[in-house]
Structures are given as C-alpha cells and as structure tokens.
Amino acid sequence: xxxxxxxxxxxxxxxxxxxxxxxxxxxxxxxxxxxxxxxxxxxxxxxxxxxxxxxxxxxxxxxxxxxxxxxxxxxxxxxxxxxxxxxxxxxxxxxxxxxxxxxxxxxxxxxxxxxxxx
Amino acid sequence: xxxxxxxxxxxxxxxxxxxxxxxxxxxxxxxxxxxxxxxxxxxxxxxxxxxxxxxxxxxxxxxxxxxxxxxxxxxxxxxxxxxxxxxxxxxxxxxxxxxxxxxxxxxxxxx
Numbered sequence: 001x002x003x004x005x006x007x008x009x010x011x012x013x014x015x016x017x018x019x020x021x022x023x024x025x026x027x028x029x030x031x032x033x034x035x036x037x038x039x040x041x042x043x044x045x046x047x048x049x050x051x052x053x054x055x056x057x058x059x060x061x062x063x064x065x066x067x068x069x070x071x072x073x074x075x076x077x078x079x080x081x082x083x084x085x086x087x088x089x090x091x092x093x094x095x096x097x098x099x100x101x102x103x104x105x106x107x108x109x110x111x112x113x114x115x116x117x118x
Numbered sequence: 119x120x121x122x123x124x125x126x127x128x129x130x131x132x133x134x135x136x137x138x139x140x141x142x143x144x145x146x147x148x149x150x151x152x153x154x155x156x157x158x159x160x161x162x163x164x165x166x167x168x169x170x171x172x173x174x175x176x177x178x179x180x181x182x183x184x185x186x187x188x189x190x191x192x193x194x195x196x197x198x199x200x201x202x203x204x205x206x207x208x209x210x211x212x213x214x215x216x217x218x219x220x221x222x223x224x225x226x227x228x229x
Contacts, residue, residue: 047212102172104173
C-alpha cells in the first residue's frame with residue numbers, strides 16, 4: 001500500500017524557517033517524481049514545488065521561488081521542503097504528492113499544517 | 119504561467135440530475151503527442167484530492183462511469199451524468215503541461 005506521511009509543520013513567526021519531511025513507503029520511491037502542494041485554510045489547491053526522481057530537475061511556483069528548497073534522499077525514501085523567509089500567506093496544509101508517468105498526481109499524503117503568525 | 123479558470127464556482131444539484139463543470143486554460147494544453155495535459159480531481163470534505171480524469175478524458179481506476187471528461191486545447195468539461203450524494207465536494211481541474219496549476223475549484227452541493 002502506498003503511503004506518504006508528512007511531518008515538520010507547526011507555528012512559526014514571520015521571517016522564520018521550517019523543514020518539512022515526507023516519508024514514502026509501499027512503492028519504489030527512487031523511480032517516482034514528487035511534489036509539494038499546499039492548501040490555505042478554506043482555500044483551493046496550490047502547487048508549490050516539483051523534484052524529479054533523481055533530483056536533477058527542480059521547479060518552484062513563483063510564490064515560493066527563492067525562499068523554498070525541495071530535496072530528496074532516495075536512500076531514505078524521503079522528500080523534503082526547506083522553507084525560509086516564511087510569510088503569513090504561506091499558512092497552509094502542505095501535502096506531499098506522487099506524480100505518475102502519465103502526468104497526474106496519484107497519491108497524496110494527509111498533510112502537515114504550517115502556521116505563520118506573530 | 120498557465121492560468122486555469124473554472125465555472126461555475128458553486129454548483130447546487132438535485133440527486134439524479136446531471137452536472138457539468140467548465141475549465142479553461144490561458145494556453146493550449148494540447149501537446150504534440152496528441153494528449154491534453156488536463157486532469158480532474160475531487161476533494162471530498164476533510165479528505166485529500168482523488169483523481170477522477172487524466173489526460174483530458176481518461177477515467178481513473180475505480181471512478182464510476184457517470185464521470186466523463188471532454189475537451190481539447192483550452193476548453194474542457196467534466197460531466198456527471200447523474201449526481202449522487204457521495205459526489206459532494208470540491209472539483210479541481212489541473213494542468214500538467216508547464217509545471218502544474220489548479221483551477222479555483224467548483225463546490226458541488228446537493229439541493
């Protein structure tokens with residue numbers, strides 16, 4: 001069974017940093033591309049970042065470019081999101097999402113809540 | 119960046135009646151291989167999104183055949199032939215041609 005479990009969320013002050021982790025199981029992690037998607041409270045879905053299976057291709061949404069860094073460790077079956085310079089508008093549930101070969105997101109984690117507030 | 123625009127944003131439907139959601143993209147999602155890189159998701163209350171339709175018109179595994187996707191280029195439609203109570207939630211279209219972006223979401227509720 002495919003499982004994606006996020007951790008690392010919490011309350012942080014504006015300008016602060018957090019590192020999110022996502023542990024994967026139930027599939028060959030090193031062969032899949034991964035993403036982070038966020039959802040602000042009561043709002044819609046927003047794609048945040050993508051990383052290829054080997055980590056050689058990385059993309060970010062304009063809203064987080066220069067502040068967030070995605071990475072992965074295939075030996076640990078994990079993907080990470082380092083978030084710096086956090087702003088109140090970054091408050092959201094952050095979910096780790098697997099991408100299939102046919103360019104759709106097929107498995108989502110339950111997410112971890114990040115709250116940016118003074 | 120590709121902007122996705124859905125309509126309507128709210129959709130009250132009587133059970134057993136059909137429903138339709140429109141999704142338009144600011145650029146064509148039709149790639150040279152003939153596929154439209156447009157997917158549809160349903161997010162039920164309190165749950166993670168689930169895939170309904172991929173590459174414009176392909177129903178995902180386990181999705182009831184009352185759901186169908188159509189369209190090409192910049193105009194796409196998700197149709198539900200007969201709405202059931204379990205179809206309540208927010209429907210999102212998502213483009214996968216240039217990184218990814220979602221529509222605003224369409225909230226389907228039962229009348």
